[in-house]
Every structure is written in C-alpha cells, then in structure tokens.
Amino acid sequence: MNFKGTLPALILETLMHEPSHGYRIAQMIKERSEGVLDFKEGTLYPALHKLESEGMVESCESVENGRPRRYYRITKAGRGALTKDRAEWRALSRAVTTILEGA
Amino acid sequence: MTGLDNWLTQATRHLAKDSVAQVRAEIQQHYEAARDAAITEGAAADEADRSALNALGDAKTANRQYRRVLLTSAEARMLREGNWEASALCSRPWLKRLFPAVPAAVLAVVTALFFTGHAAVARDVLIGGIGMSPLLAAPFLPIYTRSRSHVFRVIKWVAMTGALLFVYGPETFKWSWLLLSCLWPLAQTEWTRASIRRKLPVAAWPRQLYL
Numbered sequence: 116m117n118f119k120g121t122l123p124a125l126i127l128e129t130l131m132h133e134p135s136h137g138y139r140i141a142q143m144i145k146e147r148s149e150g151v152l153d154f155k156e157g158t159l160y161p162a163l164h165k166l167e168s169e170g171m172v173e174s175c176e177s178v179e180n181g182r183p184r185r186y187y188r189i190t191k192a193g194r195g196a197l198t199k200d201r202a203e204w205r206a207l208s209r210a211v212t213t214i215l216e217g218a
Numbered sequence: 219m220t221g222l223d224n225w226l227t228q229a230t231r232h233l234a235k236d237s238v239a240q241v242r243a244e245i246q247q248h249y250e251a252a253r254d255a256a257i258t259e260g261a262a263a264d265e266a267d268r269s270a271l272n273a274l275g276d277a278k279t280a281n282r283q284y285r286r287v288l289l290t291s292a293e294a295r296m297l298r299e300g301n302w303e304a305s306a307l308c309s310r311p312w313l314k315r316l317f318p319a320v321p322a323a324v325l326a327v328v329t330a331l332f333f334t335g336h337a338a339v340a341r342d343v344l345i346g347g348i349g350m351s352p353l354l355a356a357p358f359l360p361i362y363t364r365s366r367s368h369v370f371r372v373i374k375w376v377a378m379t380g381a382l383l384f385v386y387g388p389e390t391f392k393w394s395w396l397l398l399s400c401l402w403p404l405a406q407t408e409w410t411r412a413s414i415r416r417k418l419p420v421a422a423w424p425r426q427l428y429l
Contacts, residue, residue, distance in 0.1 A: 137244060138251035141273075155275020156252070157229065160244050161283035168287065168419050185244060 122154065122162045123171070124200040127193050130172060134188040136179070137163065163187060171196055221271045222249055228277035233284060234294030241284060245274065293414050296407070300426040320354050321347065342385045349381025356429050364420055367428035371408075374429075378404075 129135065129143045140163075141156045166172045171193035177186050189197070226245060230238040249270050256266035274280070289297070324347035331340035352374040361370040378401075386393050415427055 136247070136251075138248050138255075141248075142255075155273070155279070156248060157225075157245070157274035157277065157280035158283055160241070160248075161280065161287045164284075164287040168417060170419065182247065182250065183243075184247060 121204075122158070123166055124197065124204065125152070126159070126162060126166060126187075127171060127189055127197040127200070130187060130189040130193070131197065134186045136184045136186050140187070166193065221267065222246070225271060225274060225277045229280040229284060231281050232290050232292075233281075234289040234291050236294070237284070237288035237290075240288070249274070287417060289414065289417055293410055293417075296410050297414065297424065297426075301424055317354055317357060321351065345381045345384050349378045352377050353429075362425065362428050370428070375408075 125144050126140055129140050129147075135143070137159055138156075141154075141159050144152055144154070163172065163174075167174055167187070169192075170190060172187045173190055174185050174187045177184050222245075226242055229245070230241050233241065252270035252273055253266045256269050257263065261269065324343065328340045328344045328347070331337075331343060352370065356370070359370065361367050382397055382401075383390055386397070390397070411427055411429075415423065418427070
C-alpha cells in the first residue's frame, strides 16, 4: 500500500516505545500494520536522516550480537511533532471516512 | 561484484565521501540483519541474500532520496572551498582590512570620474558599488542567525538586481543574455547553499551558509 508522506510519522511512533535500529524499525512497521504497510527498506534511512537533521530523532552507535548498530531515539521535538501528526491524521482520516462512507 | 555492492554503488552515486561511508555502513548492517533473519526462518544462504536485497528496493529511488537529505559531492566541495576561502581571508589581516577600504576606493573613483566629466559612468560605478555593498559588509554585520541571514539574502539579491536594473535601465531586456550569464554562477551558488542549509542542522552551519 502506498503510504507516501506518512513514513516519518510511522518511524516516530515506532521509536516512542523504545530506541531502535533501522532494521527493527522497518520490521515493527510491517508487523504492526499486519503486512499492509509493506515498503522498500532502502527508503527508510533517507527518512531517518531527515528526521535526524530536523532534530526529531538522535542516533548513537552501539553493538548488538557483536555487530555495530546505529540506534535511533526520539527527541522531545520528535514527540511534539508526533502529537501534531497524530491529530492531523485523525482529522484527515475522519474527513475521508465521512466522505467515503457517505457515498 | 556482489548484488549488494551493485546496489550500494547505484544508491551512493554523486554523494559526498562521508555520506557514501555512512550509507554503506547502515545498509550493510541492515542487509546483514535481514539476511540473518531469513536464514533463521529456514531460508538457504543464496535465497536469504536475494530476499535481503529485494527488501531494499530500487537503488535509483534510494539514491534520489539520499541526495535530498545527505550532502552530494558538489555540495561537499563547495563547503570545503568556501571554508578554505574564509580561512585564507581571516588568516591574512591585510586582506581583511582591505574590505572596508573597497567602498572608500569606489567613492574615490566615483568622485574622480564625476569631476573629470564622466558623470554617467560615475553614476553606474556608484550604483554598482551600492549593489555589491551587502557582500562587502557581510563580515561586519550581525547576520549569523537563521532568520537574520534570510533577511540578509533577500536584501543582497534585491540590491544586486536593483543595481543592474538601474544601470541598464530600459536596455535591461536587450542585455538580458549578459546579465543572466553574469548572475548564473551566483544563482547556482545560492541554490547549492540553500540545498546544504536544508540538509545540515543550523548548529553545524559554517559562516558561509549565512551569506
């Protein structure tokens, strides 16, 4: 399913629970959407870089199973942006549902 | 060359060296995690490789997205050269002192031209000098915040184009090819700087990005 433009919000939502690395973020989005939101994982990192340069997430190097991993953590600004994104999404979703169900 | 190497070569095309290293490291980590997960689920090694690579998607699409958020080689070169120019200027006190001398020199030339009967040329030189003045005054102005630098850039472009329009007057259109070719390198620099500003956090901006 095409969910262009919503990936940053989905990443922030995933990071609300715990800091995570790219692969786990991608898997969590797919699992939590029950496979509906299936996206190409190569596009995840540009979105993460953008969020990082905007100060929404911060990253640090860590080691997991002997392998280096870059972990991402949501910042205070990121939490604020997510709250705003949630409200906007609810309003949009309500509006589209009203129109489609009224048809 | 493996499938992943091919993918990385395409995805990192035209990116700066540091950006390439960053992308290579993160995609390599991601690929290995995906491959390990597929093997744990019972896939054969070559099948796991294929599925990890497929999951990354189209390398060209990733490259387009990376170029929007990471520095390209051209942008990194501009930053490097700009930093070199700034340090070369600041490390030579006589060159730095020359900056305030430029308006005085322009005024002297204008006065000389005016009193030798070249009033029209004197006017053009004066207007040209006024047009260039924001650039010369920049090192001495308190413009090094995001919003102030934005105001400064607007003033700079208004002053430059205003000076050109004033000097050429009704003939501006006739000489537009010359004006456009003169302004093109400036516009290109401005465009590249705008792109770098979008990619770097404000805290990491070198002084040249404020201009």
